[in-house]
Amino acid sequence: MNRFIRPLIGSGLCLAGALPAMADYVIAVIDPTRIVEQSPQYEAARAQLEREVGDREQKLAEQKTQLVELRQRLENDAALMSEEERQRLRTDIRNRDRKVKYAQAEFREDVSLRQNELRTKLVKQVKEVVAELAREENIDLILSEGLIYVSQRIDISDQVIARLKGKFEEK
Secondary structure, eight states: OOOOOOOOTTTTTTTGGOOOOOOOOEEEEOOOOHHHHHSSHHHHHHHHHHHHHHHHHHHHHHHHHHHHHHHHHHHHGGGOHHHHHHHHHHHHHHHHHHHHHHHHHHHHHHHHHHHHHHHHHHHHHHHHHHHHHHHHHSSEEEESSOOOOOTTTOHHHHHHHHHHHHHHHHO
């Protein structure tokens, strides 16, 4: 597999003078987005996150439903209630509304933190696999992101994905 690049490197610098020296270097590229999205680790992390947040999400939905029902009750039965009952119900609605909004904000923050934890773990695994592959294949430079054009001859994303799948199946 020939993975030599000669003319230009992403920054726009012309390396014409460095071509003879670069002839011995092996350069490859990866598509980190594709690697992450096609890795079994990503799917496992996504499924784990869904399991972790499912119960809390369901409880929030139930609380919202109860709040809607209380508002409908106030709207429909207000004329039949005493002033004291209406005031008590309004206070209850306000308190529940505040609690639901707080719980939603806390839930979003917790989900975001957990997503970041899982993403960081996955990025670390990808970096380890890329470094391992680079050492084994004697690749001197691996580029990613911000590339305008990449030849399929030097794209090793499929190899990285295959290794991630292998490591996932080993567990």
